[in-house]
Structure formats: structure tokens, C-alpha cells
Amino acid sequence: MEQQTEISTLGEFGLIDRLTQGLTSVNSSTVKGVGDDAAVLRYPDTEVLVSTDLLVEGVHFDLTYVPLKHLGYKAAVVNFSDIYAMNGTPRQITVSLGISARFTVEHIEALYSGLRLACEIYGVDLVGGDTTASRSGLVISVTCVGDAPKDKVVLRSGAKDTDLICVSGDLGSAYMGLQLLEREKNVGAGQKDFIPKFEGKEYLIERQLKPEARRDIIKELDKAGIVPTAMMDVSDGLSSELLHICKASDCGCRIYEDRIPIDYQTAVMAEEVNMNLVTAALNGGEDYELVFTAPLHAHEALNKLEGVKIIGHITKPELGCALVTRDGVEMQLRAQGFNHMPATEEMVKDAEDEPQQPSEADSDEK
Amino acid sequence: MEQQTEISTLGEFGLIDRLTQGLTSVNSSTVKGVGDDAAVLRYPDTEVLVSTDLLVEGVHFDLTYVPLKHLGYKAAVVNFSDIYAMNGTPRQITVSLGISARFTVEHIEALYSGLRLACEIYGVDLVGGDTTASRSGLVISVTCVGDAPKDKVVLRSGAKDTDLICVSGDLGSAYMGLQLLEREKNVGAGQKDFIPKFEGKEYLIERQLKPEARRDIIKELDKAGIVPTAMMDVSDGLSSELLHICKASDCGCRIYEDRIPIDYQTAVMAEEVNMNLVTAALNGGEDYELVFTAPLHAHEALNKLEGVKIIGHITKPELGCALVTRDGVEMQLRAQGFNHMPATEEMVKDAEDEPQQPSEADSDEK
Numbered sequence: 001m002e003q004q005t006e007i008s009t010l011g012e013f014g015l016i017d018r019l020t021q022g023l024t025s026v027n028s029s030t031v032k033g034v035g036d037d038a039a040v041l042r043y044p045d046t047e048v049l050v051s052t053d054l055l056v057e058g059v060h061f062d063l064t065y066v067p068l069k070h071l072g073y074k075a076a077v078v079n080f081s082d083i084y085a086m087n088g089t090p091r092q093i094t095v096s097l098g099i100s101a102r103f104t105v106e107h108i109e110a111l112y113s114g115l116r117l118a119c120e121i122y123g124v125d126l127v128g129g130d131t132t133a134s135r136s137g138l139v140i141s142v143t144c145v146g147d148a149p150k151d152k153v154v155l156r157s158g159a160k161d162t163d164l165i166c167v168s169g170d171l172g173s174a175y176m177g178l179q180l181l182e183r184e185k186n187v188g189a190g191q192k193d194f195i196p197k198f199e200g201k202e203y204l205i206e207r208q209l210k211p212e213a214r215r216d217i218i219k220e221l222d223k224a225g226i227v228p229t230a231m232m233d234v235s236d237g238l239s240s241e242l243l244h245i246c247k248a249s250d251c252g253c254r255i256y257e258d259r260i261p262i263d264y265q266t267a268v269m270a271e272e273v274n275m276n277l278v279t280a281a282l283n284g285g286e287d288y289e290l291v292f293t294a295p296l297h298a299h300e301a302l303n304k305l306e307g308v309k310i311i312g313h314i315t316k317p318e319l320g321c322a323l324v325t326r327d328g329v330e331m332q333l334r335a336q337g338f339n340h341m342p343a344t345e346e347m348v349k350d351a352e353d354e355p356q357q358p359s360e361a362d363s364d365e366k
Numbered sequence: 367m368e369q370q371t372e373i374s375t376l377g378e379f380g381l382i383d384r385l386t387q388g389l390t391s392v393n394s395s396t397v398k399g400v401g402d403d404a405a406v407l408r409y410p411d412t413e414v415l416v417s418t419d420l421l422v423e424g425v426h427f428d429l430t431y432v433p434l435k436h437l438g439y440k441a442a443v444v445n446f447s448d449i450y451a452m453n454g455t456p457r458q459i460t461v462s463l464g465i466s467a468r469f470t471v472e473h474i475e476a477l478y479s480g481l482r483l484a485c486e487i488y489g490v491d492l493v494g495g496d497t498t499a500s501r502s503g504l505v506i507s508v509t510c511v512g513d514a515p516k517d518k519v520v521l522r523s524g525a526k527d528t529d530l531i532c533v534s535g536d537l538g539s540a541y542m543g544l545q546l547l548e549r550e551k552n553v554g555a556g557q558k559d560f561i562p563k564f565e566g567k568e569y570l571i572e573r574q575l576k577p578e579a580r581r582d583i584i585k586e587l588d589k590a591g592i593v594p595t596a597m598m599d600v601s602d603g604l605s606s607e608l609l610h611i612c613k614a615s616d617c618g619c620r621i622y623e624d625r626i627p628i629d630y631q632t633a634v635m636a637e638e639v640n641m642n643l644v645t646a647a648l649n650g651g652e653d654y655e656l657v658f659t660a661p662l663h664a665h666e667a668l669n670k671l672e673g674v675k676i677i678g679h680i681t682k683p684e685l686g687c688a689l690v691t692r693d694g695v696e697m698q699l700r701a702q703g704f705n706h707m708p709a710t711e712e713m714v715k716d717a718e719d720e721p722q723q724p725s726e727a728d729s730d731e732k
Contacts (some may be wrong), residue, residue: 013701031413032519032521035522035614036452036521036522036523036614037417037448037449037451037452037522037598037599038415038416038417038448038449038451038452038454038510038512039415039416039417040413040414040415040452040519040521041413041414041415041416042413042414043409043410043414044409044410044411045410047397047406047407047408048406048407048408048409048414048511049404049405049406049407050404050405050407050458050460050493050494050509050511051403051404051405051460051494052460052462052494052495052496052507052509053462053496054462054463054464054496054498054505054507056464056498056499056500056501056505057501058501059464059498059499059500059501060498082403082404083403083404085403085404086402086403086404086406088404092416094416094417094418094509096418096419096420096507097420098420098422098425098505127416128416128417128418129418130418130419130420132420132422132425132426133422133425134422134425134505135422135423135424135425135502135503136501136502136503137501137502139420139422139464139500139505139507141418141420141462141505141507143416143418143460143509144404145414145416145511146404153398153406155398155402155406156401156402156403157402232403233403248401248402335379
């Protein structure tokens with residue numbers, strides 16, 4: 001057992017000092033980082049991009065199988081992914097932590113080591129945050145600031161009829177990784193020296209625990225001179241993201257079942273847990289791949305891109321959004337995905353004994 | 367009883383649509399707000415300021431006496447305060463919410479109405495966020511982006527020997543408001559139609575429930591041609607903030623007990639709860655006043671500023687940081703304040719039944 005230090009021995013400011021020790025900046029846009037009421041940044045010639053994500057213990061992660069360092073890494077990377085999905089480059093993050101009493105200084109240091117590793121690998125500066133107590137469990141809020149050259153920002157709203165729909169990497173593997181981790185957790189429950197069986201499925205575990213943001217795809221696209229007309233990262237599932245793009249762009253889409261990129265391990269795992277493979281790939285979530293649209297004339301250039309697959313095309317809005325199955329049947333796309341909201345009951349059980357009625361706000365205030 | 371709608375009937379995206387309906391932008395720096403992977407901002411000629419705050423139910427607020435609309439208002443304003451404390455202007459916020467199952471759509475709308483009201487009053491655009499489930503209680507993370515003219519940013523680190531120390535408004539009243547609310551909550555516990563006694567102490571309640579950020583002081587300083595050498599907002603208590611300024615600026619300070627601005631209601635309440643008034647004023651926290659330093663030659667101009675009081679001066683570092691009492695005794699300043707960390711046990715009780723040991727992170731990863 002390694003040394004465990006109570007957070008109270010350092011206090012909030014002592015903890016922050018320890019966590020942010022030796023932080024240096026790599027981006028010229030970072031003027032002043034940690035250590036004031038706000039960070040100071042400078043973006044004279046570019047658009048500034050801001051994205052934010054909140055991760056809550058018991059909803060987004062389960063510390064029985066997620067190491068804190070991986071969690072920190074993932075918390076940063078999913079925000080970088082949002083910035084890349086705008087065709088931008090992440091530059092700074094702020095990190096707010098809500099920490100409950102069972103966490104020690106060493107735990108939070110492990111979490112921070114993951115955050116810092118992600119920052120190091122992706123060239124991002126950690127410039128501020130807030131560290132506070134939480135009544136139950138760990139809460140992580142990361143905000144990422146990035147930039148993109150003027151007029152290079154890619155929104156969801158630019159897809160046009162006949163545009164090609166592309167996706168990077170493969171889909172459904174992170175979700176199958178989650179299924180695997182959950183299965184082994186249940187199998188091993190109560191057993192002291194239980195060793196989970198991950199052989200042959202290491203890729204699924206990695207996709208779930210240590211996702212990467214597709215910086216490489218953004219670079220490739222830039223090198224090939226392709227500016228997507230619309231783009232999103234696949235965090236809630238391909239179906240959900242495509243529906244967002246089609247709604248924002250006022251268009252429809254057709255994607256083809258036999259074009260959906262799926263890894264072999266994903267297929268094996270779906271078989272084992274008796275789950276429809278395509279449903280898992282379309283709705284699994286947490287892939288952090290990029291889905292984007294590009295003009296038809298980019299067809300040849302897109303085909304040459306490593307790790308990018310054309311899966312369908314944009315249509316007129318009246319045609320709706322559909323998946324074309326292997327036997328040619330059109331099935332309407334629905335977002336049944338990965339919705340981290342109270343709707344999905346098995347994910348969210350209110351831990352409070354006595355549900356407390358929040359007071360009504362005075363509607364006549366101010 | 368007003369209508370209460372289960373969040374599950376709308377889903378995450380339906381809820382976000384409803385909350386962000388009719389949002390318009392007032393700042394030219396807001397290029398694209400809510401509705402994409404990231405917000406798009408433009409800051410060609412100014413420094414960009416970023417601050418963030420995390421508010422956790424049961425630690426920072428108690429919904430038995432805090433109306434949700436007030437909570438939303440405060441969550442926004444405390445972030446604006448951080449930007450003003452850099453001598454900047456808040457321009458955009460992102461809002462992440464973790465919502466537990468007992469909250470309805472109407473509850474979250476009330477919270478948002480407070481956020482939107484604060485944005486309206488302070489001229490800030492709500493440009494994005496994240497809405498997710500929480501296992502227990504409400505979590506609010508607000509990030510604020512603002513700007514300041516180049517070379518007008520005021521850090522903590524610029525205070526110099528002989529500079530005057532100034533503070534706006536009065537101190538300790540928000541803390542006394544909290545004491546009052548807690549007292550009445552305890553008195554009324556279990557009583558059905560209990561009416562709390564707030565007469566003659568309305569100011570304390572307002573300071574706790576609906577604080578304002580001192581935009582007016584920043585404008586006054588600008589008009590008077592005074593650029594503070596160091597500045598912070600008083601969120602953790604004056605002692606704590608002054609120690610931060612002195613540490614960052616490598617200096618000491620003397621402040622004078624008889625110069626500390628304290629409201630009459632604060633004094634009455636301190637008497638009633640048998641608390642040392644000066645201790646409350648120096649360590650109470652949540653005042654959201656500004657403490658700043660300015661060169662000695664600004665003495666006359668500072669004296670003319672409405673709502674600003676000179677309370678002491680900066681010294682050489684070897685003299686340390688001290689409060690000079692009414693009878694001339696020097697007492698070392700200590701930050702014993704309002705520290706939202708697991709250290710303060712009565713504030714933070716871990717709500718989990720079975721404290722779960724977080725796994726160790728692999729130190730050899732990546």
C-alpha cells in the first residue's frame with residue numbers, strides 16, 4: 001500500500017499548489033495560467049473555440065474498474081475531441097474537481113497525472129480551475145479553449161445535398177469495452193483475487209478506458225486540402241450525431257450498413273453478449289471518432305485518407321435519415337443512444353435517502 | 367402546485383432546446399453560441415480571460431432555503447466577479463449541470479431563469495454547456511470568458527511596498543446571512559408552516575442569496591484613471607485573499623481593524639450568534655467584493671470613489687501580514703476562512719454508504 005495523505009493536511013490551496021507544480025505553457029496563446037482569478041489568453045488572429053464537459057461518478061465512470069489516471073486522461077481527451085470536431089486545435093483547459101471525503105491527495109495526484117499526460121501529448125496548457133468538496137463521489141468538469149484559423153471552423157450546419165458522409169476509425173468498440181468491464185465486474189463481485197478475462201479483447205478495453213481524440217484525421221484533412229462541410233465527434237453514437245447534423249443542416253441522409261466500420265473484437269463481443277452489432281455501432285457512444293460531410297468532388301481524395309471511410313451521403317430533407325441494410329431495406333435512424341440523463345434509470349439512482357424538494361424560485365425577483 | 371414535468375419526457379437534447387430557447391447574443395465577440403461541439407468566439411484586439419467555478423449541492427448551497435432561480439443567478443455572478451477581479455469584462459459563459467432524479471424540467475428552468483437573468487443584467491452571452499445526470503444532488507459548473515484591453519489586466523502579483531490596500535462595499539454580511547438562514551432552518555425544522563424571522567436583516571439575506579459582482583467599481587476605477595497594481599475578488603475571505611496577493615507579489619501588509627467596512631446588520635447578527643465580528647468580516651467569505659492595491663499617489667482619487675475604502679497598505683515582505691487592532695496590537699493574518707474542502711467536516715459528509723476504494727492508476731501507462 002502506497003502512502004495515502006488526507007487532503008485536509010494540505011487544504012485546498014496546498015492541494016492546488018501540489019497538483020499544479022512545475023506546469024509550464026507550450027502555447028503562445030497562454031499568457032498567464034494557474035494562480036489568479038482567471039487565466040489570461042491571447043488570440044489576435046484566430047477564432048476562439050470553447051467546449052465543456054461534466055463527468056459524474058456513478059454516471060460516467062465507475063472507479064471499481066477505471067483507474068484514476070485513465071479517468072483524468074479521458075476527461076481531457078473528450079474535450080480535445082470537441083475542439084477537433086470544430087476543425088480546431090485545443091490550446092488550454094481548466095479543470096474543476098468536486099472531491100468527496102474518501103479521496104486522498106495521492107488519488108487526486110493520480111487523476112491529475114492523467115490530465116497532465118493528455119495535455120503533454122496533445123500540446124495543451126492546463127491554465128486553471130476550481131477544487132472543492134463533494135458530498136458523494138467525484139465530479140470532474142473540464143473546459144477546453146482552442147482555436148481555428150478564421151473561416152476554417154466547421155459547424156454542424158454546413159452539410160449539403162449529395163455531400164459524402166465519412167467516419168474515422170471504427171464504431172461501437174468503446175461501448176463493447178464497457179460491456180466487457182461491466183461483465184467482469186459482476187463475475188468478480190465479492191471475489192478477493194479475481195482476475196478479469198480480457199484476453200483477445202484488449203482493444204475494447206483501451207477504447208473505453210483510454211480513448212484518443214482524432215487530431216491525426218484533422219491534420220490529414222488539412223494536408224489533403226479537404227474542408228468538411230459539417231463535422232461532429234461521435235460521443236453519443238453515430239445515429240444521434242448524424243441526426244444533429246441533418247437537423248442543423250436541414251437535410252436528410254442515407255448510410256449503408258455494409259459500410260459501417262466495425263472492429264473484429266467488437267463483433268465477437270456483441271455475439272457473446274447477444275447484442276445486435278449494428279445497433280451497438282450506431283448507438284454505442286464514447287467512440288470519439290469524427291463524423292463529417294464533404295463535397296462529392298472530394299471522393300477520390302477521401303478514399304486515399306487513412307482511417308477514414310465513406311459510409312453514405314446527404315440527401316434532401318424530405319427523404320429523412322435512414323440506414324440502408326445489407327438487403328436494401330431502409331430503416332429510419334433514431335437516437336436511442338447513450339443518453340446520460342435521468343431517463344436511463346439503471347444508470348442513475350438517486351443516492352439520497354430523503355428526496356428533498358427544491359424550493360420554488362421567486363418568479364418576481366429582480 | 368405548479369406543473370412538474372419529468373426530465374425523461376424531454377430527454378437531454380429536448381431539455382437543452384427548451385432551456386436555451388430564444389437565446390440571443392449581445393457581444394460582438396460571440397460568433398456562434400449554443401448548438402455545436404464548441405462555441406466560437408472572436409477576440410482580435412484584447413486579452414481573453416477564462417475563469418471557472420464548481421458548485422456542489424450540500425457543500426455550496428442548501429436547497430431548503432436557496433431558491434433555484436437565486437442559485438442560478440449566483441452561479442453566474444460569482445464567475446463574473448472573477449473576471450472583474452482581473453479588471454476585465456465578462457462576455458460569455460458555458461454552463462454544465464449534473465441533475466439528479468428528483469429534479470423536474472420546471473426546477474431546471476427556474477435555475478436557468480436565474481442564469482439568464484444574470485447574463486441579461488451583466489451583458490453576458492450563454493454560449494454552451496453540458497447537461498447530464500448526477501447520482502446525488504445538483505452540480506453546477508460555470509465557466510466564464512471575458513476580455514480586457516491589452517496591458518489593462520490586473521494580476522495578483524503586482525502589489526508594491528507602500529501601495530494602498532482598498533476594499534469595496536462591506537465584509538462579512540454574506541457569511542452572516544448564511545448564519546441567519548441556517549439558524550432559521552434549524553428553528554423551523556419539522557414545522558409545517560414555519561415563517562423564518564428575517565426582519566431587520568434583509569440585507570444579510572440578500573448578500574448571501576443574491577450577491578452582485580462589482581462591475582460598478584471597475585467602471586469607477588477606469589473613469590478615475592486608476593489601474594490597480596493587484597486585485598482579487600473576496601470569495602474566501604479578506605484574510606485569505608490578502609495572503610494570496612502578498613505571496614504572489616512578494617510583500618507584506620498592514621490592515622487596520624477600525625478601517626474594515628462592516629454593515630450594521632452584520633454587527634447585530636454577530637452579536638446574536640456570539641461570534642467575533644472582525645473574525646467574521648476577515649474570514650466569512652462569499653462577499654464578492656473587490657480587494658485591490660493602488661499606488662500611494664492615488665490616495666486622493668481613491669478617497670473620492672464611492673463604495674471604496676482604504677483599509678491599509680502594502681509593506682516589505684519581511685514585515686509579514688498583520689491586522690492592527692483598535693488598541694494598536696499587531697495580529698498575524700491567517701486564512702482560517704471559508705474553505706470548501708473535505709477538511710471542514712461539518713460541511714462535508716460523504717453520502718455514500720460503502721466508501722469505495724478508488725483503484726490505483728497504473729503509473730507505467732503510456
